[in-house]
Amino acid sequence: MSKISNSSLIGILIRLLILLAVAKAIALALWWFLPAEGVNLKEDTNFKPEYQRVDFKNMLEPNTASNAVNTKKSQTNTEVGINITNMVLKGLYGNKSKGFVIVALKSNPKKTSIVSVGEVYSGYKLKSILSNSVIFTKAGEEFVLKMPIAKTNLSSGVSSVVSPVASGKPYVVTRRDIKYYEKNPNEIWKDIAIAEVKNGAKIEGFKVLRVRTNSKMDKLGLKRGDVIIRANNVELTSYKKAFDLYTKIDKIKTLQLVVMRNNEEKELIYEVH
Amino acid sequence: MVKIVKFFGYVTFFLLALMYFTPKESVYYFAENELKNFKVIVSNEVVMDKGFTLELKNMDVYVASIESAKINEMQVALFGLYNKVEAKDIELSSVAASFVPLKISDVTLVYTVINPLHIELNAVGEFGEAHGVVNVLDKNLSLILKPSKLMRTSYRKTLRNLRKKADGEYEYVQNF
Numbered sequence: 001m002s003k004i005s006n007s008s009l010i011g012i013l014i015r016l017l018i019l020l021a022v023a024k025a026i027a028l029a030l031w032w033f034l035p036a037e038g039v040n041l042k043e044d045t046n047f048k049p050e051y052q053r054v055d056f057k058n059m060l061e062p063n064t065a066s067n068a069v070n071t072k073k074s075q076t077n078t079e080v081g082i083n084i085t086n087m088v089l090k091g092l093y094g095n096k097s098k099g100f101v102i103v104a105l106k107s108n109p110k111k112t113s114i115v116s117v118g119e120v121y122s123g124y125k126l127k128s129i130l131s132n133s134v135i136f137t138k139a140g141e142e143f144v145l146k147m148p149i150a151k152t153n154l155s156s157g158v159s160s161v162v163s164p165v166a167s168g169k170p171y172v173v174t175r176r177d178i179k180y181y182e183k184n185p186n187e188i189w190k191d192i193a194i195a196e197v198k199n200g201a202k203i204e205g206f207k208v209l210r211v212r213t214n215s216k217m218d219k220l221g222l223k224r225g226d227v228i229i230r231a232n233n234v235e236l237t238s239y240k241k242a243f244d245l246y247t248k249i250d251k252i253k254t255l256q257l258v259v260m261r262n263n264e265e266k267e268l269i270y271e272v273h
Numbered sequence: 274m275v276k277i278v279k280f281f282g283y284v285t286f287f288l289l290a291l292m293y294f295t296p297k298e299s300v301y302y303f304a305e306n307e308l309k310n311f312k313v314i315v316s317n318e319v320v321m322d323k324g325f326t327l328e329l330k331n332m333d334v335y336v337a338s339i340e341s342a343k344i345n346e347m348q349v350a351l352f353g354l355y356n357k358v359e360a361k362d363i364e365l366s367s368v369a370a371s372f373v374p375l376k377i378s379d380v381t382l383v384y385t386v387i388n389p390l391h392i393e394l395n396a397v398g399e400f401g402e403a404h405g406v407v408n409v410l411d412k413n414l415s416l417i418l419k420p421s422k423l424m425r426t427s428y429r430k431t432l433r434n435l436r437k438k439a440d441g442e443y444e445y446v447q448n449f
Contacts, residue, residue: 019287027294034299039309040444041335180372184430242336243368 028226063086081088084124084136084143085254086170092147094129101126106170106269170254170269178238178250179273191215196239197227203237205229221268223261230258245266288353289325297327303350312337328348341366358382363398372431374399374423400424416445 088109091102100116115121118128122142124136132147181188193210196203204229211218222228228236231245232255249255255270283414302386305315318332331446332344363377370378377398384392394416401421407414420432435443 003314015283018397019283020290022288022291024294026291027296031296032297035302035306036299036301038305038315038320039316041333041338053282184371196356215306238338247368 060140084138087124087145089134089145089147092129092132092134099129101129105156115178150221166271171219171221171269173220173272175250175272180216182250188217191217192222194228203239205236206242208259220270222257222259226259226261227230228257228259229265230256232256292325292352297322297349301327301329314338321403337366339366341368354386355385373428374421378432400428409446413448416447418443418445 040193050213059098068112086106088104088106089101090104090109090112092190093101094117098115099118102112102114103121104110104112105122113121117126119126121136124138127135127137127142129135134145136143136145162190192208192215194206195209197205197207208224208226208228211222211224217224231237231242234241236242236245249272253272255272257268261267261270276358286381301320308315314341316333316335319330321328321330327349329347329349330345332347333340334342334344343364344360345364347358347360350357360380363380365375365377366371367375369375372393377396377400379398380394382392382394382397390408390410392407392409394403394407394414396403396405399421400418400426402419403416405414417438418435420428424432432443435445437443
Protein backbone atom coordinates (compact mmCIF):
# COMPACT_ATOMS: atom_id res chain seq x y z
CA MET A 1 0.00 0.00 0.00
CA SER A 2 2.77 2.40 0.99
CA LYS A 3 4.68 1.49 -2.22
CA ILE A 4 1.70 2.58 -4.32
CA SER A 5 1.40 5.97 -2.56
CA ASN A 6 5.15 6.56 -2.82
CA SER A 7 5.18 5.88 -6.54
CA SER A 8 2.31 8.37 -7.13
CA LEU A 9 4.14 11.00 -5.08
CA ILE A 10 7.32 10.42 -7.06
CA GLY A 11 5.27 10.70 -10.26
CA ILE A 12 3.91 14.08 -9.17
CA LEU A 13 7.38 15.24 -8.21
CA ILE A 14 8.80 14.18 -11.55
CA ARG A 15 6.00 16.01 -13.39
CA LEU A 16 6.64 19.13 -11.33
CA LEU A 17 10.35 18.94 -12.03
CA ILE A 18 9.64 18.59 -15.75
CA LEU A 19 7.36 21.65 -15.58
CA LEU A 20 10.08 23.55 -13.74
CA ALA A 21 12.61 22.58 -16.41
CA VAL A 22 10.24 23.65 -19.21
CA ALA A 23 9.55 26.99 -17.45
CA LYS A 24 13.26 27.58 -16.99
CA ALA A 25 13.96 26.68 -20.64
CA ILE A 26 11.31 29.18 -21.80
CA ALA A 27 12.77 31.82 -19.46
CA LEU A 28 16.26 31.18 -20.84
CA ALA A 29 14.95 31.49 -24.40
CA LEU A 30 13.31 34.79 -23.47
CA TRP A 31 16.53 35.95 -21.82
CA TRP A 32 18.42 35.10 -25.01
CA PHE A 33 16.14 37.13 -27.28
CA LEU A 34 15.32 40.09 -25.04
CA PRO A 35 17.68 43.07 -24.74
CA ALA A 36 20.29 42.93 -21.99
CA GLU A 37 20.47 46.70 -21.56
CA GLY A 38 17.97 49.46 -21.13
CA VAL A 39 17.77 52.87 -22.74
CA ASN A 40 19.50 55.83 -21.19
CA LEU A 41 19.23 59.41 -22.26
CA LYS A 42 22.35 60.61 -24.02
CA GLU A 43 23.18 64.09 -22.92
CA ASP A 44 24.49 66.42 -25.57
CA THR A 45 27.97 67.11 -24.30
CA ASN A 46 29.14 69.25 -27.22
CA PHE A 47 30.74 72.34 -25.78
CA LYS A 48 29.40 75.54 -27.18
CA PRO A 49 31.33 78.65 -26.30
CA GLU A 50 29.52 81.61 -24.88
CA TYR A 51 28.10 83.84 -27.58
CA GLN A 52 30.58 86.55 -28.54
CA ARG A 53 31.18 88.89 -31.49
CA VAL A 54 34.17 90.64 -32.90
CA ASP A 55 34.76 93.46 -35.32
CA PHE A 56 38.42 93.26 -36.33
CA LYS A 57 38.18 96.54 -38.22
CA ASN A 58 37.69 98.38 -34.96
CA MET A 59 40.67 96.65 -33.39
CA LEU A 60 42.96 98.00 -36.14
CA GLU A 61 41.63 101.54 -36.09
CA PRO A 62 43.97 104.00 -34.41
CA ASN A 63 42.46 105.65 -31.40
CA THR A 64 43.71 108.89 -30.02
CA ALA A 65 43.94 109.91 -26.43
CA SER A 66 41.23 112.46 -27.06
CA ASN A 67 38.77 109.59 -27.40
CA ALA A 68 39.44 108.71 -23.80
CA VAL A 69 38.82 112.29 -22.76
CA ASN A 70 35.58 112.37 -24.70
CA THR A 71 34.58 109.17 -23.05
CA LYS A 72 35.24 110.59 -19.65
CA LYS A 73 33.11 113.59 -20.44
CA SER A 74 30.26 111.54 -21.75
CA GLN A 75 30.41 108.80 -19.15
CA THR A 76 28.40 110.73 -16.62
CA ASN A 77 25.62 111.07 -19.15
CA THR A 78 25.58 107.42 -20.14
CA GLU A 79 26.19 105.89 -16.75
CA VAL A 80 22.54 105.56 -15.84
CA GLY A 81 21.22 102.17 -16.98
CA ILE A 82 24.58 100.96 -18.32
CA ASN A 83 25.40 97.42 -17.40
CA ILE A 84 28.56 95.37 -18.10
CA THR A 85 26.57 93.19 -20.48
CA ASN A 86 25.98 96.29 -22.59
CA MET A 87 29.70 96.61 -23.26
CA VAL A 88 31.76 95.05 -26.00
CA LEU A 89 35.50 94.58 -25.65
CA LYS A 90 37.06 95.57 -28.97
CA GLY A 91 40.73 95.29 -28.17
CA LEU A 92 43.26 95.14 -25.38
CA TYR A 93 46.92 95.96 -24.93
CA GLY A 94 49.11 95.57 -21.92
CA ASN A 95 49.48 93.33 -18.92
CA LYS A 96 47.85 92.96 -15.55
CA SER A 97 48.50 96.43 -14.19
CA LYS A 98 49.49 98.48 -17.26
CA GLY A 99 47.90 99.09 -20.61
CA PHE A 100 44.61 100.05 -22.11
CA VAL A 101 41.54 98.48 -23.59
CA ILE A 102 39.17 99.52 -26.38
CA VAL A 103 35.56 99.23 -25.37
CA ALA A 104 32.23 100.28 -26.76
CA LEU A 105 28.58 100.00 -25.90
CA LYS A 106 26.56 97.36 -27.74
CA SER A 107 24.04 100.04 -28.58
CA ASN A 108 26.74 101.99 -30.44
CA PRO A 109 29.73 99.73 -31.07
CA LYS A 110 31.30 102.08 -33.59
CA LYS A 111 31.85 104.66 -30.89
CA THR A 112 34.84 103.12 -29.20
CA SER A 113 36.67 104.40 -26.15
CA ILE A 114 40.16 103.77 -24.82
CA VAL A 115 40.30 103.06 -21.14
CA SER A 116 43.55 102.65 -19.21
CA VAL A 117 43.98 100.53 -16.11
CA GLY A 118 42.55 102.46 -13.19
CA GLU A 119 40.22 104.59 -15.33
CA VAL A 120 36.46 104.47 -15.06
CA TYR A 121 34.17 103.72 -18.00
CA SER A 122 30.41 103.88 -17.60
CA GLY A 123 30.74 103.50 -13.86
CA TYR A 124 33.07 100.48 -14.12
CA LYS A 125 36.71 100.85 -13.10
CA LEU A 126 39.25 98.92 -15.18
CA LYS A 127 41.18 96.79 -12.71
CA SER A 128 43.41 94.53 -14.79
CA ILE A 129 44.04 93.17 -18.27
CA LEU A 130 44.32 89.44 -18.93
CA SER A 131 45.27 87.57 -22.12
CA ASN A 132 41.81 87.68 -23.70
CA SER A 133 39.66 89.42 -21.15
CA VAL A 134 39.64 92.34 -18.76
CA ILE A 135 38.37 92.82 -15.24
CA PHE A 136 36.25 95.79 -14.25
CA THR A 137 35.13 96.58 -10.72
CA LYS A 138 32.03 98.34 -9.50
CA ALA A 139 30.74 98.66 -5.95
CA GLY A 140 33.34 96.15 -4.73
CA GLU A 141 32.28 93.51 -7.27
CA GLU A 142 34.40 92.22 -10.14
CA PHE A 143 33.09 91.87 -13.67
CA VAL A 144 34.89 90.04 -16.47
CA LEU A 145 34.52 91.30 -20.03
CA LYS A 146 35.77 88.79 -22.56
CA MET A 147 37.29 89.39 -25.96
CA PRO A 148 34.82 88.34 -28.64
CA ILE A 149 35.62 85.46 -30.98
CA ALA A 150 34.93 85.56 -34.71
CA LYS A 151 31.79 83.75 -35.75
CA THR A 152 31.97 82.31 -39.23
CA ASN A 153 29.63 79.31 -39.36
CA LEU A 154 26.77 80.90 -41.20
CA SER A 155 24.26 78.48 -42.56
CA SER A 156 23.69 78.18 -46.27
CA GLY A 157 21.49 80.71 -47.96
CA VAL A 158 22.28 83.41 -45.44
CA SER A 159 23.45 86.58 -47.06
CA SER A 160 24.57 88.51 -44.00
CA VAL A 161 24.30 88.88 -40.27
CA VAL A 162 22.52 91.98 -39.14
CA SER A 163 23.97 93.17 -35.89
CA PRO A 164 21.74 94.43 -33.06
CA VAL A 165 23.14 97.84 -33.82
CA ALA A 166 21.17 97.96 -37.01
CA SER A 167 18.03 97.17 -35.09
CA GLY A 168 18.72 99.57 -32.25
CA LYS A 169 19.44 99.07 -28.56
CA PRO A 170 19.12 95.76 -26.76
CA TYR A 171 15.59 95.01 -25.65
CA VAL A 172 14.98 95.26 -21.96
CA VAL A 173 12.92 92.53 -20.35
CA THR A 174 11.77 92.90 -16.79
CA ARG A 175 11.74 90.00 -14.35
CA ARG A 176 8.18 91.03 -13.55
CA ASP A 177 7.17 90.12 -17.12
CA ILE A 178 8.94 86.77 -16.86
CA LYS A 179 7.17 86.04 -13.57
CA TYR A 180 3.89 87.05 -15.17
CA TYR A 181 4.33 84.53 -17.97
CA GLU A 182 5.53 81.87 -15.50
CA LYS A 183 2.35 82.27 -13.48
CA ASN A 184 0.13 82.57 -16.53
CA PRO A 185 1.60 80.20 -19.12
CA ASN A 186 -1.62 80.30 -21.13
CA GLU A 187 -0.97 84.00 -21.76
CA ILE A 188 2.24 83.11 -23.65
CA TRP A 189 0.27 81.23 -26.25
CA LYS A 190 -2.35 83.97 -26.44
CA ASP A 191 0.36 86.51 -27.24
CA ILE A 192 2.49 84.38 -29.54
CA ALA A 193 2.15 81.22 -31.60
CA ILE A 194 5.25 79.20 -32.36
CA ALA A 195 5.70 75.99 -34.31
CA GLU A 196 8.71 73.84 -35.02
CA VAL A 197 10.40 74.03 -38.42
CA LYS A 198 11.51 70.62 -39.61
CA ASN A 199 13.77 69.40 -42.35
CA GLY A 200 12.76 65.75 -42.49
CA ALA A 201 12.86 64.54 -38.91
CA LYS A 202 15.34 67.19 -37.80
CA ILE A 203 14.13 70.36 -36.08
CA GLU A 204 15.84 73.43 -37.55
CA GLY A 205 14.23 76.10 -35.42
CA PHE A 206 10.93 77.48 -34.18
CA LYS A 207 8.80 79.68 -36.41
CA VAL A 208 6.76 82.57 -35.10
CA LEU A 209 3.31 82.09 -36.61
CA ARG A 210 1.57 84.97 -34.86
CA VAL A 211 2.36 87.80 -32.46
CA ARG A 212 -0.52 89.66 -30.83
CA THR A 213 -0.27 93.37 -31.53
CA ASN A 214 0.67 95.54 -28.53
CA SER A 215 1.30 92.48 -26.36
CA LYS A 216 4.43 92.04 -24.24
CA MET A 217 5.71 89.63 -26.89
CA ASP A 218 5.14 92.21 -29.61
CA LYS A 219 7.47 94.58 -27.80
CA LEU A 220 10.28 92.01 -27.90
CA GLY A 221 10.95 92.57 -31.58
CA LEU A 222 9.83 89.18 -32.82
CA LYS A 223 7.82 89.28 -36.02
CA ARG A 224 5.51 86.88 -37.77
CA GLY A 225 7.56 84.59 -40.01
CA ASP A 226 10.74 84.81 -37.92
CA VAL A 227 12.42 81.46 -37.38
CA ILE A 228 14.28 81.35 -34.07
CA ILE A 229 17.34 79.25 -34.80
CA ARG A 230 19.70 80.00 -31.95
CA ALA A 231 19.56 81.25 -28.38
CA ASN A 232 22.65 82.15 -26.36
CA ASN A 233 24.76 80.33 -28.93
CA VAL A 234 22.74 77.12 -28.60
CA GLU A 235 21.20 75.80 -31.82
CA LEU A 236 17.51 75.20 -31.14
CA THR A 237 17.35 71.81 -32.79
CA SER A 238 15.16 70.07 -30.23
CA TYR A 239 12.41 70.75 -27.75
CA LYS A 240 14.86 69.81 -25.00
CA LYS A 241 17.15 72.70 -25.90
CA ALA A 242 14.21 75.10 -25.99
CA PHE A 243 12.95 73.84 -22.62
CA ASP A 244 16.44 73.98 -21.11
CA LEU A 245 16.46 77.66 -21.96
CA TYR A 246 12.93 78.12 -20.63
CA THR A 247 13.82 76.54 -17.29
CA LYS A 248 16.87 78.83 -16.91
CA ILE A 249 15.17 82.02 -18.05
CA ASP A 250 14.76 83.36 -14.51
CA LYS A 251 18.54 83.03 -13.91
CA ILE A 252 19.99 84.54 -17.07
CA LYS A 253 20.89 88.19 -17.37
CA THR A 254 21.36 88.44 -21.11
CA LEU A 255 19.58 86.55 -23.84
CA GLN A 256 20.67 86.50 -27.44
CA LEU A 257 18.23 85.22 -30.03
CA VAL A 258 19.21 84.68 -33.65
CA VAL A 259 16.25 84.60 -36.01
CA MET A 260 16.01 84.05 -39.73
CA ARG A 261 14.11 87.00 -41.19
CA ASN A 262 13.82 87.52 -44.94
CA ASN A 263 16.61 85.00 -45.48
CA GLU A 264 18.96 86.94 -43.23
CA GLU A 265 20.13 86.12 -39.76
CA LYS A 266 19.05 88.82 -37.36
CA GLU A 267 20.33 89.02 -33.84
CA LEU A 268 18.10 90.17 -31.01
CA ILE A 269 19.71 90.98 -27.67
CA TYR A 270 17.67 91.08 -24.49
CA GLU A 271 18.75 92.27 -21.10
CA VAL A 272 16.83 90.97 -18.14
CA HIS A 273 16.51 93.42 -15.29
CA MET B 274 -12.61 15.44 -10.68
CA VAL B 275 -9.20 14.62 -9.18
CA LYS B 276 -7.69 14.74 -12.64
CA ILE B 277 -9.15 18.21 -13.28
CA VAL B 278 -7.81 19.48 -9.95
CA LYS B 279 -4.42 17.95 -10.75
CA PHE B 280 -4.44 19.55 -14.21
CA PHE B 281 -5.19 23.03 -12.83
CA GLY B 282 -2.61 22.44 -10.11
CA TYR B 283 0.05 21.65 -12.68
CA VAL B 284 -0.94 24.64 -14.85
CA THR B 285 -0.80 26.97 -11.84
CA PHE B 286 2.56 25.55 -10.81
CA PHE B 287 3.90 25.96 -14.35
CA LEU B 288 2.69 29.55 -14.59
CA LEU B 289 4.17 30.46 -11.21
CA ALA B 290 7.47 28.83 -12.16
CA LEU B 291 7.46 30.66 -15.49
CA MET B 292 6.72 33.93 -13.71
CA TYR B 293 9.53 33.34 -11.26
CA PHE B 294 12.10 32.38 -13.90
CA THR B 295 11.13 35.02 -16.47
CA PRO B 296 14.00 37.47 -16.85
CA LYS B 297 11.96 40.44 -15.65
CA GLU B 298 14.85 42.86 -16.05
CA SER B 299 15.16 41.93 -19.72
CA VAL B 300 11.39 42.22 -20.19
CA TYR B 301 11.60 45.69 -18.64
CA TYR B 302 14.43 46.66 -20.98
CA PHE B 303 12.31 45.47 -23.90
CA ALA B 304 9.42 47.64 -22.68
CA GLU B 305 11.85 50.53 -22.29
CA ASN B 306 12.95 50.13 -25.92
CA GLU B 307 9.30 50.14 -27.01
CA LEU B 308 8.65 53.32 -24.98
CA LYS B 309 11.56 54.96 -26.78
CA ASN B 310 9.46 54.86 -29.97
CA PHE B 311 7.00 57.16 -28.20
CA LYS B 312 9.89 59.49 -27.20
CA VAL B 313 9.66 58.36 -23.58
CA ILE B 314 12.99 57.49 -22.00
CA VAL B 315 13.54 56.27 -18.46
CA SER B 316 17.07 56.91 -17.25
CA ASN B 317 19.32 56.23 -14.26
CA GLU B 318 16.90 53.72 -12.77
CA VAL B 319 17.88 50.78 -10.56
CA VAL B 320 16.11 47.58 -11.68
CA MET B 321 15.64 44.74 -9.20
CA ASP B 322 14.09 41.34 -9.88
CA LYS B 323 12.17 40.44 -6.72
CA GLY B 324 11.12 36.94 -7.74
CA PHE B 325 7.50 37.44 -8.68
CA THR B 326 7.63 41.24 -8.99
CA LEU B 327 9.96 43.82 -10.46
CA GLU B 328 11.07 46.81 -8.44
CA LEU B 329 12.43 50.02 -9.93
CA LYS B 330 14.01 52.92 -8.08
CA ASN B 331 15.22 56.44 -8.87
CA MET B 332 13.66 56.71 -12.31
CA ASP B 333 14.20 59.89 -14.31
CA VAL B 334 11.51 60.10 -16.96
CA TYR B 335 12.17 62.12 -20.10
CA VAL B 336 9.54 62.91 -22.72
CA ALA B 337 11.00 64.16 -26.01
CA SER B 338 14.33 64.47 -24.14
CA ILE B 339 12.77 66.91 -21.68
CA GLU B 340 13.06 65.91 -18.05
CA SER B 341 9.45 65.39 -17.08
CA ALA B 342 9.35 63.49 -13.80
CA LYS B 343 11.33 61.68 -11.15
CA ILE B 344 9.81 58.49 -9.78
CA ASN B 345 11.40 57.33 -6.58
CA GLU B 346 9.90 53.86 -6.47
CA MET B 347 7.88 51.60 -8.75
CA GLN B 348 6.62 48.05 -8.36
CA VAL B 349 5.47 45.98 -11.29
CA ALA B 350 3.50 42.81 -10.62
CA LEU B 351 2.33 40.95 -13.71
CA PHE B 352 0.49 37.77 -12.76
CA GLY B 353 -1.56 37.44 -15.92
CA LEU B 354 -4.92 37.31 -14.18
CA TYR B 355 -4.08 40.26 -11.96
CA ASN B 356 -1.56 42.90 -13.02
CA LYS B 357 -0.57 45.94 -11.04
CA VAL B 358 1.90 48.77 -11.54
CA GLU B 359 2.38 51.06 -8.55
CA ALA B 360 4.56 54.17 -8.57
CA LYS B 361 5.33 56.04 -5.37
CA ASP B 362 6.88 59.39 -4.57
CA ILE B 363 6.73 61.11 -7.95
CA GLU B 364 7.96 64.62 -8.55
CA LEU B 365 7.08 66.31 -11.80
CA SER B 366 9.48 68.61 -13.58
CA SER B 367 9.44 72.26 -12.59
CA VAL B 368 8.33 73.00 -16.16
CA ALA B 369 4.87 71.83 -15.08
CA ALA B 370 4.83 73.99 -11.94
CA SER B 371 2.51 76.50 -13.56
CA PHE B 372 -0.09 73.86 -14.35
CA VAL B 373 -0.18 71.37 -11.48
CA PRO B 374 1.34 70.79 -8.03
CA LEU B 375 4.53 68.84 -8.58
CA LYS B 376 4.33 66.09 -5.94
CA ILE B 377 2.34 62.93 -6.50
CA SER B 378 2.55 60.41 -3.68
CA ASP B 379 1.02 57.37 -5.34
CA VAL B 380 -0.18 56.21 -8.76
CA THR B 381 -1.64 52.74 -9.25
CA LEU B 382 -2.62 50.99 -12.46
CA VAL B 383 -4.58 47.72 -12.21
CA TYR B 384 -5.63 45.34 -14.96
CA THR B 385 -7.53 42.16 -14.16
CA VAL B 386 -9.27 39.48 -16.21
CA ILE B 387 -12.46 40.23 -14.29
CA ASN B 388 -12.60 43.57 -16.13
CA PRO B 389 -10.61 42.81 -19.29
CA LEU B 390 -11.60 45.88 -21.32
CA HIS B 391 -10.63 48.44 -18.71
CA ILE B 392 -7.48 49.52 -16.91
CA GLU B 393 -8.14 51.13 -13.55
CA LEU B 394 -6.07 54.12 -12.51
CA ASN B 395 -5.85 55.76 -9.10
CA ALA B 396 -3.62 58.62 -8.03
CA VAL B 397 -3.11 60.63 -4.87
CA GLY B 398 -0.97 63.72 -4.54
CA GLU B 399 -0.82 67.40 -3.77
CA PHE B 400 -3.37 67.91 -6.56
CA GLY B 401 -5.92 65.81 -4.68
CA GLU B 402 -7.27 62.43 -5.69
CA ALA B 403 -7.94 61.07 -9.14
CA HIS B 404 -9.69 57.97 -10.34
CA GLY B 405 -9.54 57.02 -13.97
CA VAL B 406 -10.47 54.27 -16.36
CA VAL B 407 -8.77 53.48 -19.63
CA ASN B 408 -11.18 51.86 -22.05
CA VAL B 409 -9.05 49.57 -24.18
CA LEU B 410 -11.79 49.04 -26.76
CA ASP B 411 -12.87 52.67 -27.21
CA LYS B 412 -9.30 53.89 -26.72
CA ASN B 413 -10.11 56.65 -24.30
CA LEU B 414 -9.22 57.77 -20.81
CA SER B 415 -11.84 59.07 -18.45
CA LEU B 416 -10.51 60.75 -15.32
CA ILE B 417 -12.42 62.02 -12.31
CA LEU B 418 -10.48 64.51 -10.21
CA LYS B 419 -11.28 65.44 -6.66
CA PRO B 420 -9.08 68.52 -6.29
CA SER B 421 -7.26 69.42 -3.12
CA LYS B 422 -7.53 72.84 -1.51
CA LEU B 423 -4.15 73.76 -3.03
CA MET B 424 -5.37 72.78 -6.48
CA ARG B 425 -8.63 74.71 -6.05
CA THR B 426 -6.90 77.85 -4.86
CA SER B 427 -3.63 77.99 -6.85
CA TYR B 428 -4.40 76.11 -10.06
CA ARG B 429 -7.81 77.41 -11.02
CA LYS B 430 -6.72 77.91 -14.61
CA THR B 431 -5.89 74.23 -14.98
CA LEU B 432 -9.23 73.27 -13.48
CA ARG B 433 -10.99 75.52 -15.97
CA ASN B 434 -9.82 73.16 -18.71
CA LEU B 435 -11.73 70.31 -17.06
CA ARG B 436 -15.48 69.79 -16.96
CA LYS B 437 -16.88 70.57 -13.54
CA LYS B 438 -19.46 68.16 -12.19
CA ALA B 439 -22.29 68.99 -9.84
CA ASP B 440 -20.63 67.28 -6.85
CA GLY B 441 -17.52 69.51 -7.06
CA GLU B 442 -15.43 66.94 -8.88
CA TYR B 443 -13.87 67.52 -12.28
CA GLU B 444 -13.92 65.27 -15.32
CA TYR B 445 -11.32 64.90 -18.02
CA VAL B 446 -11.77 62.72 -21.10
CA GLN B 447 -9.04 62.09 -23.62
CA ASN B 448 -9.12 59.89 -26.70
CA PHE B 449 -5.93 58.35 -27.99
